[in-house]
Amino acid sequence: MRDLMALTAQPQVISLAGGLPDMTVFPPxxxxxxxxxxxxxxxxxxxxxxxxxxxxxxxxxxxxxxxxxxxxxxxxxxxxxxxxxxxxxxxxxxxxxxxxxxxxxxxxxxxxxxxxxxxxxxxxxxxxxxxxxxxxxxxxxxxxxxxxxxxxxxxxxxxxxxxxxxxxxxxxxxxxxxxxxxxxxxxxxxxxxxxxxxxxxxxxxxxxxxxxxxxxxxxxxxxxxxxxxxxxxxxxxxxxxxxxxxxxxxxxxxxxxxxxxxxxxxxxxxSGLWAEQLERFKEVYRRRRDVMLGALEEFLGPHAEWTRPQGGLFLWATLPDYIDTTDLLARALESDVAFVPGRAAYLDGRGGSSMRLNFSGVAEDDIREGVRRIGRVVREQVELYGTLTGSAAAPAERDRPDPAPQESMADVVPLPRRAGGDRARGTR
Amino acid sequence: MRDLMALTAQPQVISLAGGLPDMTVFPPxxxxxxxxxxxxxxxxxxxxxxxxxxxxxxxxxxxxxxxxxxxxxxxxxxxxxxxxxxxxxxxxxxxxxxxxxxxxxxxxxxxxxxxxxxxxxxxxxxxxxxxxxxxxxxxxxxxxxxxxxxxxxxxxxxxxxxxxxxxxxxxxxxxxxxxxxxxxxxxxxxxxxxxxxxxxxxxxxxxxxxxxxxxxxxxxxxxxxxxxxxxxxxxxxxxxxxxxxxxxxxxxxxxxxxxxxxxxxxxxxxSGLWAEQLERFKEVYRRRRDVMLGALEEFLGPHAEWTRPQGGLFLWATLPDYIDTTDLLARALESDVAFVPGRAAYLDGRGGSSMRLNFSGVAEDDIREGVRRIGRVVREQVELYGTLTGSAAAPAERDRPDPAPQESMADVVPLPRRAGGDRARGTR
CATH class of the missing domain: 3.40.640.10 (Type I PLP-dependent aspartate aminotransferase-like (Major domain))
Structure with a gap:
């Protein structure tokens, strides 16, 4: 994570890897x-x-x-x-x-x-x-x-x-x-x-x-x-x-x-200003979440599934099993975009096909462009896999997430199988 | 130490127990x-x-x-x-x-x-x-x-x-x-x-x-x-x-x-102001040290020895062996004055007759008054010991420190025997 943050500090990199609030939203x-x-x-x-x-x-x-x-x-x-x-x-x-x-x-x-x-x-x-x-x-x-x-x-x-x-x-x-x-x-x-x-x-x-x-x-x-x-x-x-x-x-x-x-x-x-400031943060982050959800649909639609948060800073996307997001990150960085590979959120090596994407700290245009770049490197991997195995590119066994943001808890997209399936067991 | 700091937060207590700089010396x-x-x-x-x-x-x-x-x-x-x-x-x-x-x-x-x-x-x-x-x-x-x-x-x-x-x-x-x-x-x-x-x-x-x-x-x-x-x-x-x-x-x-x-x-x-601010701190603390050294001489003279720091925030005073500074602190607090008992600076129970005194965070008048109060409770203990044992009140075996502040390292008053004597061995 520390090395990743250093790489993403370069100005040309669109980092969806951070967990930053947008402090420009706070009035100087x-x-x-x-x-x-x-x-x-x-x-x-x-x-x-x-x-x-x-x-x-x-x-x-x-x-x-x-x-x-x-x-x-x-x-x-x-x-x-x-x-x-x-x-x-x-x-x-x-x-x-x-x-x-x-x-x-x-x-x-x-x-x-x-x-x-x-x-x-x-x-x-x-x-x-x-x-x-x-x-x-x-x-x-x-x-x-x-x-x-x-x-x-x-x-x-x-x-x-x-x-x-x-x-x-x-x-x-x-x-x-x-x-x-x-x-x-x-x-x-x-x-x-x-x-x-x-x-x-x-x-x-x-x-x-x-x-x-x-x-x-x-x-x-x-x-x-x-x-x-x-x-x-x-x-x-x-x-x-x-x-x-x-x-x-x-x-x-x-x-x-x-x-x-x-x-x-x-x-x-x-000063009593905090409730108003909170609304400002929420408004900015909500719009950014929506831009990210739209961009995911547009650029990763058939190749990934993702959660649809009702608040906060992050969503979690999962790619086909054969894509390792730690390897993918190296390719993504060549395209000047970054995310947190899923393994960082496990102590036992799981999470290898997932990634964390942050929408709070990045401007709307950059979110769209960042997701577009990730989509491109993912497609390259999917096509390479298809060529090597002769299989279809899209992971047919996965349900596609519902494209429209949902209001109720029940409609939150399920976490991918690998995260929600078998017994989790930690390692020391 | 934490409980001590809470007690000394009461406004009527003169606390020589802290380790505080005097931040009123910094211009608002x-x-x-x-x-x-x-x-x-x-x-x-x-x-x-x-x-x-x-x-x-x-x-x-x-x-x-x-x-x-x-x-x-x-x-x-x-x-x-x-x-x-x-x-x-x-x-x-x-x-x-x-x-x-x-x-x-x-x-x-x-x-x-x-x-x-x-x-x-x-x-x-x-x-x-x-x-x-x-x-x-x-x-x-x-x-x-x-x-x-x-x-x-x-x-x-x-x-x-x-x-x-x-x-x-x-x-x-x-x-x-x-x-x-x-x-x-x-x-x-x-x-x-x-x-x-x-x-x-x-x-x-x-x-x-x-x-x-x-x-x-x-x-x-x-x-x-x-x-x-x-x-x-x-x-x-x-x-x-x-x-x-x-x-x-x-x-x-x-x-x-x-x-x-x-x-x-x-x-x-x-802003380039820091060197000037440093001089301000030094001037204030030097005067306070001098007031403390003078007060120690005046109020604890025959009953204690102490170090004579050339800088910093603290000095270390040691009383006769038969006075336990942890017990003494309880009496001192009744007189609204506090210090750090020496045992806090050891892991093995030693330091029982010593105390740390801070001069940076307390005004000159309060330093003098605080040391006066400590002197009074010490004298009571010394007299009590004398009454009980029939012995002389002053600890004859100890050298008295030189009363005048010294300029050279060689003249720093030695640490009391008990701190500088036998092999130190820690406990877990």
Whole structure:
């Protein structure tokens, strides 16, 4: 991933590989006003260390954001401010995982979590997903199997809403069942929810945290996608004993998060502009998603299937089995376009025919052109395969996705077989 | 330490326990100017993710700072920007230490490093210090012993200049010998240098990094004490293979450091004001150190000895053996004054009669009053001991420190016996 990001930094490359918000959507004059206010009212405070758990005023802003997602009973004291959402994943691993411990994740999972799991030598077991998110029935089978083996997972890591990279959202029945399973088995769940407020269509669903009441669910939030990624402010809400451990881990990790960044959040939220800014992000990303879906239909139509996210930043496309997207990326880069190969989202080498495509950080014209270039290299591979094998170019066994964006959860395109089919089993 | 910091946050408490720079010394109008420039010229960039290794312009500012400490051959590409200096210690542990591995540290060592070492289950062996810093002869004996036991330390952690908490500075011969030892034994050294530029008197000494040329020395720098602690920007310079590992670890830990903070540094450094600001900090801290030394003489004179730092933020005071500073702190807090008990700087329970006192973050009057209060509770303990034992109140076996601040390294007051005496041996 790191090398990929370096390659895609070249200006001629259209990168659908990133996970960037578009920060040009944030008005520079608001930035000027907020920072001027900090300098006038709180210069020394912005430049000074703060408490490890975060400044009180940013914790109040966080409580506002959580209330906007239906979590109304959060006290500022329950919130641990972190250096981005990434630090929450890292601190949870650091706090809970000893080498060889089982961690449950989705298949595919967030590529940025993979090095955290690896860093603490977790044995990651990945659970298949379909259009309704994580297959909780498969989770239960896996938990039964692990129990027979005398192994107790430290936690279940999930992104229920607008999944990165899969682009799907966990249905309400699955959410309810997952929370029940957690309670029945006294199993911690880490709910990673960076994108929940970026819903373009459909009705919001309750978070796992609100269904559980915070007993077994550790909640991860971040300002990265609703305000700014560059300020590095995220947060965790965790059951008391876990909260204390995370806080101690955070102090060892970086003492405290940037006070300047925290005051940026707090001051901005006092301006009351954030809801309006959120609409701006959603409008831009929704249009870009639509452009990407249209371009996929136009340029990859017969050769791929893909998910149709109702929000967030990403979708997941799967090519015929005989195309390896890691190899394909090398050819794509020759055509100055990039994506994240599916294998980055698995710990066991699966995902080889899939790719993650980002639509939030790229202008509409570039999205169309990028997908066109990917379509061209895919067609070359399909034709080469056809020539070599004498078979038809289009993978007849696959259903074509419905071309029109859908409004309801039920119509989300199923994840490709390979991601949603057989039992996921992680490797250390 | 965390609980202590919470107690000392109460406004009536004079806290000599912190490690805070005084950010009121930084002009708010400069803060306003710098942030206005960022908003006008680089708003979207400040709010966007940056590369894991840091923004190029802040790496150039860092190269300037290192040049000011005599390290002129640093390329911006050699620099890894981190979320404060703390993150460097954490990443080095994370990258190099497996449970049970030996790490060498000074006795006493930086209290904030202790939870990092603990978090990665390092077996910390602490090497005694005296007025010339770490006893490198004792280090060599310890390395010999460990070699006989078949154990190879992962690295040596040292703060050679204005040590936190000891307040002493490693002499040039010791520096040269330490670097020789590292090279002879192919041993990594982590040089933690947050305070080097805060020299009030005496001639600057070369860093270990410059003596070594960066082959075995990992360098840790930070803007926390020369610009702002609240922006959380530090850095590491490390030999190539270590650099790559640290960078990968950093990506897992928090993806990248705040772009807003990094642009704050870069923009500020382009203004050319930093050298002048550094003088301002030094002037304020030098006066505060002098007030603290005077107050110690006045209020603790016969009952304690203390180091006489030529720069930095801290000094280290040691009371008679029969006074336990952890117990004393409870009494001190009743008198609304706080310090860091010496045990926080050891992993093996030593340091029980010592305390760390900070002079950078407290106004002159408060320093004097704080030391007066500490003096009062100490006298009570001394008198109680005298009553109970019938012995003389003053610890006759100890040399009294020279009352006048000294200019030369040779005159630095020796560390108390208990810190500089017997073989340091860490516990896991």
């Amino acid at each position: 004059e608001v930035m000027a006003k907020v920072t001027a206010q900090i300098a006038a009212e709180a210069s020394a405070r912005a430049l000074q260390y703060g408490p490890t758990e975060g400044l009180d005023d940013v914790r109040e802003a966080i409580a506002q954001v959580m209330a906007a997602e239906g979590m109304t009973a959060i006290e500022p004291d329950d919130i641990l401010v972190t250096t981005g959402g990434q630090q929450v994943i890292d601190l949870v691993c650091r706090t809970l995982v000893d080498p060889g411990d089982v961690v449950i994740a989705e298949a595919p999972t967030y590529p940025g979590a993979v090095p955290c799991f690896g860093s603490f030598e977790a044995d990651v077991v990945q659970i298949a997903m379909d259009a309704d998110g994580m297959r909780v029935d498969e989770l239960e089978e896996t938990l039964d199997r692990l129990e027979r083996e005398g192994r107790r997972p430290k936690f279940v890591y999930t992104i229920p809403t607008f999944h990165n990279p899969a682009g799907v959202t966990m249905s309400l029945p699955r959410r309810r069942r997952l929370v029940e399973v957690a309670r029945e088995r006294e199993l911690l769940v880490l709910e990673d929810n960076p994108y929940g407020l970026l819903r373009f269509e459909g009705e919001p669903l309750p978070t796992l945290y609100s269904l559980d009441g915070g007993e077994f669910v550790i909640y991860l939030g971040t300002f990265s996608k609703i305000l700014s990624a560059g300020i590095r402010v995220g947060w965790a809400v965790a059951p008391g004993p876990v909260f204390q451990k995370l806080n101690i881990g955070k102090q060892a990790a970086d003492l405290c998060s940037s006070s300047l960044s925290q005051l940026f959040v707090a001051t901005y939220f006092r | 109008e400069v803060m306003a100017k710098v942030t206005a420039q960022i908003a006008a010229e680089a708003s979207a960039r400040a709010l966007q993710y940056g590369p894991t290794e840091g923004l190029d312009d802040v790496r150039e500012a860092i190269a300037q700072v290192m040049a000011a400490e005599g390290m002129t051959a640093i390329e911006p590409d050699d620099i890894l920007v981190t979320t404060g200096g703390q993150q460097v210690i954490d990443l080095v542990c994370r990258t190099l230490v497996d449970p049970g591995d030996v790490v060498i540290a000074e006795a006493p060592t930086y209290p904030g490093a202790v939870p990092c070492f603990g978090s990665f289950e390092a077996d910390v062996v602490q090497i005694a210090m005296d007025a010339d810093g770490m006893r490198v002869d004792e280090l060599e004996e310890t390395l010999d012993r460990l070699e006989r036991e078949g154990r190879r330390p992962k690295f040596v952690y040292t703060i050679p200049t204005f040590h936190n908490p000891a307040g002493v500075t490693m002499s040039l011969p010791r520096r040269r010998r330490l670097v020789e030892v590292a090279r002879e034994r192919e041993l990594l050294v982590l040089e933690d240098n947050p305070y080097g530029l805060l020299r009030f008197e005496g001639e600057p000494l070369p860093t270990l990094y410059s003596l070594d040329g960066g082959e075995f020395v990992i360098y840790l720098g930070t803007f926390s004490k020369i610009l702002s602690a609240g922006i959380r920007v530090g850095w590491a310079v490390a030999p190539g293979p270590v650099f790559q590992k640290l960078n990968i670890g950093k990506q897992a830990a928090d993806l990248c450091s705040s772009s807003l903070s990094q642009l704050f540094v870069a923009t500020y450094f382009r």
